[in-house]
Amino acid sequence: MTTATRKLREKEELRQLILQSAKKLFVEKGIENTTIRNIADATDYSVGTVYVYFKDKNAILHDLHTIGFSELGGYFLEISPVDDPLERLKQMGRIYLKFAVENPDMYDLMFNIKEPLKHLAEKENDGCEAWDEGIGTFNILKSTVKDCIDKGYFSGHEEEPLSFMIWGVVHGMCTLEIRKRTKGLKFNRPETILTDGYKEFLKMLDKV
Amino acid sequence: MTTATRKLREKEELRQLILQSAKKLFVEKGIENTTIRNIADATDYSVGTVYVYFKDKNAILHDLHTIGFSELGGYFLEISPVDDPLERLKQMGRIYLKFAVENPDMYDLMFNIKEPLKHLAEKENDGCEAWDEGIGTFNILKSTVKDCIDKGYFSGHEEEPLSFMIWGVVHGMCTLEIRKRTKGLKFNRPETILTDGYKEFLKMLDKV
DNA sequence: ATAAAAAATGAACGTTGTTCAAAAAAAATT
């Protein structure tokens, strides 16, 4: 059975080659400027081959979006396991911001672009598949917020909507930046508006 | 000169017809599912005519994005001119949220879709045109925040980054919703997560 | 009634995602 296992490995390797070529092109020239033909060229295979390994473009985008979440997970490893949960929460936000700034295209794919989720909806078993990657990441945030509440922070607040709101703060600022809504504005310090904005949020957290 | 002025009016009328047809199609079937041919059909004119009145698709998207800002301005008229600036700030956020929920496609066009700003960049005089609509709206927010600071709220905070952060909160939650990142998650009360999240932010404001 | 100007047209172009019969390569069988 040595040929069968080898074939399986080769299939997986080509799959990864296509994925990594696509990712490289995305970062180099933007997602919307990358075509299937570009990806095929970059892998030295034909368009038809790409479609053997991926159902359609959305499938590629979904797989790359999943890779993005795994990379975000890598960033989160930086969080020092300090005792104070509020301190961990603050670090989470900072790292989330850092990831978005350093990987704007990946961030966009993970949290803004609709295609990856369309691919989920298409393989509908019961109408709508769950967004596992998003759920997982949100649960990390939510459990940190819960730790805060348990330690006496955020009195009078509710865990889930508070977590969503906190997600909204960082996501909102990241997305305004990535979707060029900060560039068109005339900030006093445009190059640091993201971290400056986040600092204001941290000040609020200290008062709560 | 009666014919010349009538022609001018007729040109403007057709221009508006195209814009309104486009807007209707956007709302009905989504922006990315609306083609120039759709718009031409809806106006009972040909594709070529559309291109007489608009340089390209981005020009249409930009004009519609501007209309969106004017509609948002209409929503803001609801804000009661109450003395307490913090109360006005809270209302602003609520209305911003309401606008986004009631006009998701328009909101997306105004704050997420890149094409309207691409159109701005294309008529570059000096490299990059200013995003007047965004600047105007942000200034309203910023001056309300300034009023708050002047009345003793937000001590220790800086006007501009604080305003950006507040924008981020509401924009972030709206965009997670519009870009289907809340649907994939399993919230306890999915239908009210936006307003619930905003309520958490209001609680924070009351402590600051 | 005729000439000049303006407005509207739709066929055609290049590019996109996608498909699929045919060709090429690899594996299995005799």
Added chain:
DNA sequence: AATTTTTTTTGAACAACGTTCATTTTTTAT
């Protein structure tokens, strides 16, 4: 070693997209 079967790869072809522009139609001026 030769042949058959299976797997893999291919790229021409399709429909739909944004866009252009020579031509036609309509309107205005003479």
